[in-house]
Amino acid sequence: MTPFEYLLPYSLDEALSLLDPEDPGIRPVSGGTAIMLMMKAGVLTPTRLVSLHKIGDQHAAIQRNAAGELLIGGMARLADIERHPTVREKCPLLSQALRGVANPRVRAVATIGGNLSHADPHLDMPPVLSALSARVVITGPDGIRTVNAEDFCTGYYETVVKRDELVTQIIVPAQAGPGAYLKLTTRAAHDWPALGIALVLKVADGKVLSSNIFTGAATDRPTRLLQAQSVLEQQGLAETALRAAGEAAVAETTLMEDAHGSVAYKSQLLRIALPRAIDNALRHSRSHA
Template structure:
């Protein structure tokens, strides 16, 4: 292994000062799960790793705000988010989705900021946060900026986060209605998904006032299925409409083949997954009514 620096700053400002906007081999480390896998695979040979473990507990806080929104520090561990009472009560879709991420050992150390920054298209949190209409807070030497979670990822392992910036917070509005994240894997349930589908529905009686549907894993980055959303908003939730929405999703989604399946296979998964995810969301909504 090539020697590298491992630095342990004690503040966010210090951590940011140690990053290099020009050097892709200088990396921040949150939980370290993705970085270690990349190093073992030989795709990352860092010259410097900047640990974020000591930058302050305030960056790992999870709290419901007075306006009903949820704030999650970028250093919050996935297991802590899933177990938090406010998340389980107000954002059940998020809590449920987190239970299927990797395994308990990974969730105990992986951070939400690192998870989103890594932008592996097979990860579960990017489409979930996009469907929940979350906002990502990014800090850097030029100050703080906010971007919608839906536009955070720009391509395969690519985001709008610059090399000298860090995701420091997520702001999640109140869950607008029933939601579900459906993760379809080719092997064990905790494995990388061949297709991930996140659905959030705004309901007024039997009418869909708005829908947010994002696919992941089968696309290079979380992708909104706008035609399917429009069909649900205009025509409701009957079985024929759900099938029509699924066909629209298959037609519009830029599905890609990988080791988890061909594009044709993933089209069939999406065709099955959309009606199923909507039904799961509705069933959960009835069980809590």
């Protein structure tokens, strides 16, 4: 392994000062689950790793603001988010989705900020947070900026975060209505998905007032299914409408082939998964009514 610096700053400002916008060999590290795998595979040879473990417990806090939104620190571990009582009460979709991320050992160390910043298109959190209308707070030498979760990933392993910036907080509104995350894998349930569907519906009297529907894994970034949303909002939740939404999703989405399946295979998964995810959301909502 090529030698590299490993630095341990004791504040956010110090950590930011050790990053370099011009040097791709300098990387921040929080949980380290993705970076260690990349280093072992030889696809990453850093010159400097900047550990975020000592920048302050406040950056791992999980709380609510006056508007009822969840404020999740970028250093919050996935397992802590999943088990947090406020998350389970106000945002059950997030808690449910986190239970299926990787395995308990990974969730015990991986952080939400690191997970998002890695931007592997097969990750669960980007489409889930997009469906929840979450916002991502990014801090850098020029100050703080906020972007919508659905705009955070820009491509394969690419995000809007600059090399001298860090994800410091995720803001998640209280879940607006029934939601579900359904991922279809080719092996174990915790494996990388061939396709994922995350959705939140706002429903009244059997009508869909609004919907957020995103697919992941089969696309290079979380992708909103606008035509499928339109079908549901116009036609409702009848079985024929759900099938039509699935067909609309396939027609509007550019899927990508990878080791988990061909475009034709993933098209069929999407066609089947969307109605199933909607049904899961509605059944879960009725069982907790």
